[in-house]
Amino acid sequence: MDGAELGWELSTTVALFHEAVARRLRLNAADHKALRIVTRQGPLPAGALAAQLGLGASAVTALVDRLERAGYVRRVTDPADRRRVLVSADGDQDPDLSGIFADLGREMTALVGKYDERELATIADYVRGTIAVFETQTTRLAGTG
Amino acid sequence: MDGAELGWELSTTVALFHEAVARRLRLNAADHKALRIVTRQGPLPAGALAAQLGLGASAVTALVDRLERAGYVRRVTDPADRRRVLVSADGDQDPDLSGIFADLGREMTALVGKYDERELATIADYVRGTIAVFETQTTRLAGTG
DNA sequence: GATCTTGGTTCAATAAGATGAAATATCCAC
DNA sequence: GTGGATATTTCATCTTATTGAACCAAGATC
Numbered sequence: 498m499d500g501a502e503l504g505w506e507l508s509t510t511v512a513l514f515h516e517a518v519a520r521r522l523r524l525n526a527a528d529h530k531a532l533r534i535v536t537r538q539g540p541l542p543a544g545a546l547a548a549q550l551g552l553g554a555s556a557v558t559a560l561v562d563r564l565e566r567a568g569y570v571r572r573v574t575d576p577a578d579r580r581r582v583l584v585s586a587d588g589d590q591d592p593d594l595s596g597i598f599a600d601l602g603r604e605m606t607a608l609v610g611k612y613d614e615r616e617l618a619t620i621a622d623y624v625r626g627t628i629a630v631f632e633t634q635t636t637r638l639a640g641t642g
Numbered sequence: 643m644d645g646a647e648l649g650w651e652l653s654t655t656v657a658l659f660h661e662a663v664a665r666r667l668r669l670n671a672a673d674h675k676a677l678r679i680v681t682r683q684g685p686l687p688a689g690a691l692a693a694q695l696g697l698g699a700s701a702v703t704a705l706v707d708r709l710e711r712a713g714y715v716r717r718v719t720d721p722a723d724r725r726r727v728l729v730s731a732d733g734d735q736d737p738d739l740s741g742i743f744a745d746l747g748r749e750m751t752a753l754v755g756k757y758d759e760r761e762l763a764t765i766a767d768y769v770r771g772t773i774a775v776f777e778t779q780t781t782r783l784a785g786t787g
Numbered sequence: 788g789a790t791c792t793t794g795g796t797t798c799a800a801t802a803a804g805a806t807g808a809a810a811t812a813t814c815c816a817c
Numbered sequence: 818g819t820g821g822a823t824a825t826t827t828c829a830t831c832t833t834a835t836t837g838a839a840c841c842a843a844g845a846t847c
Contacts, residue, residue: 500754500762501747503769505682511653512660514776517783526671527804537650544824556805558826580813580824594783601779602646608771609645616764617645619757623765624648626753631659634746638662638739672834689794701835703796708834725794725843 504627521594522569531560532569532586540573540585649772666739667714676705677714677731685718685730 519529527550534549535541547557561584564570568590575581589595609617664674672695679694680686692702706729709715713735720726734740754762 500766501750503766503773504750507769507773508656508660509678510773510776510780512657514780514783515653515657517780521783525803533654542824553806554825555807555827559804575824578814578824582825597779597783600782601775604775604778605646605649605772608768608775611771612764612768616761619761619764620768621645621648623753623757624652626756627750628648628652628655630746630749630753631655633749634742635655635659635662637745638659638666638742670833687794697834698836699795700797700837704834707796723794723844727795 518594518597521591523567524564524569528560528563532564535564535570535584536586540583542575542581543584544581546584663739663742666736668712669709669714673705673708677709680709680715680729681731685728687720687726687728689726691729 515529515533516526519526522529522532524532531546531550534546543557543561544554546561547554550557550560552560561570561572561582564584565572569587571585571587573583573585575583612620660674660678661671664671667674667677669677676691676695679691688702688706689699691706692699695702695705697705706715706717706727709729710717714732716730716732718728718730720728757765
């Protein structure tokens with residue numbers, strides 16, 4: 498198996514993991530994507546979420562309603578600007594899922610533990626390089642739209 | 643930036659690339675996923691596609707109709723079993739997109755060219771290890787469903 | 788070769804989410 | 818504090834995709 502093939506396999510493997518998580522949370526792909534954004538980028542205004550998802554304001558209201566009803570996020574009015582509604586991730590809801598992520602972290606830590614400093618530097622360099630390549634092409638693709 | 647963070651960044655970067663490709667092809671995420679399956683797994687029966695997508699037969703008929711109308715796939719009746727319809731990717735439709743993928747391949751080749759044999763072995767080992775970790779957790783997640 | 792099964796399509800009904808306009812509340816500038 | 822802009826919600830409508838049942842054609846079984 499050559500490098501490119503291995504890379505695509507990694508890509509689909511991670512995608513399948515995300516899908517499995519979404520299925521477990523009973524979220525469609527779009528809602529799960531929104532939840533990931535909220536989780537990673539901390540409390541953020543509904544409008545920012547709309548921008549990142551490429552959705553209208555009213556669609557995001559409905560989306561956040563769904564996530565809130567499911568108990569995955571909370572709405573907090575921004576004390577600094579009370580028109581704003583900050584969407585904030587609401588803890589770990591699914592104990593099995595927390596276990597999965599914990600194990601994932603543990604196993605990745607173990608994997609990383611196999612390598613010495615120099616090897617880890619190489620791996621990090623490669624990952625960073627790959628990110629740069631994909632970002633470049635994504636930008637081009639968005640531009641030629 | 644630590645390793646885990648870098649890994650998730652790679653994941654979202656690749657996901658954003660896929661989204662940009664889908665947008666360019668004017669496909670929704672589900673149809674684009676189907677097209678990727680058809681592209682990677684060669685001509686395959688509609689039923690196999692249905693199984694992989696978790697959709698019913700009639701939904702796949704509609705999906706393949708859309709992809710076919712857009713010119714991305716063709717239907718070929720399986721000569722070995724003329725009930726079967728093989729869905730087959732229909733060449734490169736978007737010249738810009740072919741260019742993007744060509745450049746992506748070129749740049750990844752260049753990136754890989756920076757490393758010696760030993761380093762490449764380390765990188766491949768790490769990627770394989772990561773795939774294994776994610777597959778394990780995906781399986782667990784599907785199981786505890 | 789009559790019957791049963793399988794693979795796919797068709798079509799009507801349904802469901803889910805997105806859109807766009809109007810409404811509400813808050814902030815900012817003067 | 819009046820007027821205007823901004824952030825979000827509500828609601829009716831529209832789009833888009835999925836479901837499930839009926840249907841057709843082609844293989845498999847006896």
